[in-house]
Amino acid sequence: VMGKSKQVGNHKSDKKKNIGKTWKTKRRTKDLDQIHVDMIPANTVKLLKQDVDHDVTGCAQHYCLHCARYFVDLKTLKEHFKTKVHKKRLKQLREEPYTQAEAERAAGMGSYIPPKTVEVHTQQVEEDMD
Secondary structure (H helix, E strand, O other), X not given: OOXXXXXXXXXXXXXXXXXXXXXXXXXXXXXXXXXXXXXXXXXXXXXXXXXXXXXXXXXXXXXXXXXXXXXXXXXXXXXXXXXXXXHHHHHHHOEOOOOHHHHHHHOOOOOOXXXXXXXXXXXXXXXXXX
């Protein structure tokens, strides 16, 4: 874990008031429950078959569904599938997302049911994209 930012007091600019928060939210990725929503087959098709968007890395053609990241080309996407980061994310996604019903059960409004595990596999990649 990185330390807090050392900058204290900044009378010139309001933008830099809370610099610590800026650093924390800089590389903010999608939360696991949002990714579970993306993994619904209807949403998966939309995300993996996106229109060409020149503002996004790799023109939005090479997307890792589980990590919510775009890649420059198919080679880097496939290399990413072998990384520790990707494998760790798959492991995190195996647990079912926390629901309101589960929160109520934890608060004593019903009997506790442990979260189910969901089978998560790396997405399939079409070879004919090159």
